Amino acid sequence: MAPKVFIDGEHGTTGLQIVSRLQDRNDIDLMSMPAEQRRDADVRTKFLREADVAILCLPDDAAREAVALAADAGTRFIDASTAHRSNPDWAFGFAELSPAQAKRIAGAQFVSNPGCYSTGAIALIAPLVASGLLPVDYPVTVNAVSGYTGGGKQMIAQMEDETRDDAIRAAYFAYALTLAHKHVPEIMTHTGISRRPIFTPAVGRFAQGMLVNVPLHLNLMTGSPSMADIHAALKAHYGDGSVVEVVSLDETAGLARLDPEEMTGTDRMKLYVCGKEGAGQVNLVASLDNLGKGASGAAVQNLNLMIGA
Structure with missing residues (x-):
């Protein structure tokens, strides 16, 4: 079964660019909230918890909230905000940083995307x-x-x-x-x-x-x-x-x-x-x-x- 990927904040500048890179791929199941439900907290939580990987294209506080809503469900996160970039519990998403960094990213639940x-x-x-x-x-x-x-x-x-x-x-x-x-x-x-x-x-x-x-x-x-x-x-x-x-x-x-x-x-x-x-x-x-x-x-x-x- 293809991994489910949810972009939380898909209509922002970064989110739209990610969608354009992923929308034609058949090796993932790209989840998308209907536009009319974007502000429905329950629906958003459902998507976050059902995703295998959630990509957060959100302000810092909203990104922290998203992690709190679904981390216990096993959802893996890529956070494009500033919220977790200096957190040692998050793998820093610059694969070329060191010889071991790509492996750390591959096995992580939490990955912070660099600025x-x-x-x-x-x-x-x-x-x-x-x-x-x-x-x-x-x-x-x-x-x-x-x-x-x-x-x-x-x-x-x-x-x-x-x-x-x-x-x-x-x-x-x-x-x-x-x-x-x-x-x-x-x-x-x-x-x-x-x-x-x-x-x-x-x-x-x-x-x-x-x-x-x-x-x-x-x-x-x-x-x-x-x-x-x-x-x-x-x-x-x-x-x-x-x-x-x-x-x-x-x-x-x-x-x-x-x-x-x-x-x-x-x-x-x-x-x-x-x-x-x-x-x-x-x-x-x-x-x-x-x-x-x-x-x-x-x-x-x-x-x-x-x-x-």
Whole structure:
């Protein structure tokens, strides 16, 4: 019998993307609540408890409530909210985090889907900490720009409807100016860094895609590594690059610019080591689709691991 999969919050931005990835599959039974019953708590509870896997595309409090309603029924969860990303009892849904992470996800009842910005930041930082090249107390800075779909339906409406009085007119804007973005705790938890990073996110007037930058001073790293050393550490961690590709130094050196929409429509991620050998600095860049590997694509990857697909 095909596993039953219920998307709680299927009509939101992330949920709709997950539905589009799953709706034509015949190896799962995709459950969907009738639109007129979406606000019926009893019906929702029934769906949650009958599902083999529930994917939560909800605000944090609603996600916690969903888990409380059905965890005792044996329902397995993939939570796309922030609620459980730093909880050690939940498997963090970034399969490439370590050699053992995919196996942990596959056997877990509770899986937390990473945030989009943090996916890029963790992908760049965690292997360098694990290899010993990046001290855990290094003063990390993360600068990033995302497509506006990461802001959900309200921001999408603001960006795409120029007739609205509250439409955002800027081509690009920075936010989280208090340096207290919700992704910071999970970045610290899943990279192992001990000093709170300075994280400055921004949104551009493009729908999907993102670039996450982590600039580093090499003389503040263990042994003052070269660009080649850093590239080798990332390459060794991600192997064949089937999901996370570490772009060669030669290819990167030939680029004049990086396009945040490069990976739009994919569920993969590219990592670049930028700079000039011998200059003492590098800029590490992750390029991904904020709704692909940064959200819905990651959720489906985690689902596949959990059901053995």
